[in-house]
Amino acid sequence: EDKVVQSPLSLVVHEGDTVTLNCSYEVTNFRSLLWYKQEKKAPTFLFMLTSSGIEKKSGRLSSILDKKELFSILNITATQTGDSAVYLCAVEMDNQGGKLIFGQGTELSVKP
Amino acid sequence: DAGVIQSPRHEVTEMGQEVTLRCKPISGHNSLFWYRQTMMRGLELLIYFNNNVPIDDSGMPEDRFSAKMPNASFSTLKIQPSEPRDSAVYFCASSLIRGQAYEQYFGPGTRLTVT
DSSP states (O other), X not given: OOEEEEEOSEEEEETTXXXXXXXXXXXXXXXXXXXXXXXXXXXXXXXXXXXXXOOEEETTEEEEEETTTTEEEEEEOSOOGGGOEEEEEEEEETTSXXXXXXXXXXXXXXXX | OOOOEEEOSEEEEOTTOOEEEEEEOOTTOOEEXXXXXXXXXXXXXXXXXXXXXXXXXXXXXXXXXXXXXXXXXXXXXXXXXXXGGGOEEEEEEEEOOSSSOOOOEEOOOEEEEEO
């Protein structure tokens, strides 16, 4: 069965800390891995990763994919209270018409 | 672009009633996805369409759920009859598939409460 597993499920840090969120997957015909941020509303897109070892970066957020070990990490440096959210990892499989399988999410809470 | 539009934003109904959720995808997108999100089960894919054709409805929980996409700019998700366990946030998302990897854009969701 195809699955995406995220860890930890929840995390509490203080402003300024650096955090690393993990996503591992077991799917047939992997195509891409996506990260979304969900505050108290709809998920918003962060990154899409298709190749191993190439870091995607946006401000204080960065992400990298390892297709050999079947995982991805999302790093957030110098965290701010506005980073508090649920971070979702999703995997797209090839020839599935765009279907995504989501992990259960990591709930990040950044305290002042 | 206005993004994905969903209506209503909130729906409260009594058990046994019919509920219809609506979605307008981003103009030009050719794929549409319906998700359900609960605390217990997270984000679950219910059904998705490519070029208005249903591709995979294996996530639809039971026959009480049905979805249609009569044209490229409109889709509905219907629950009949509704039950309290259907209470959740229902998201619609759309994307453009052109043979390469892409991202899905989510609507604001419909929060359904069945009493």
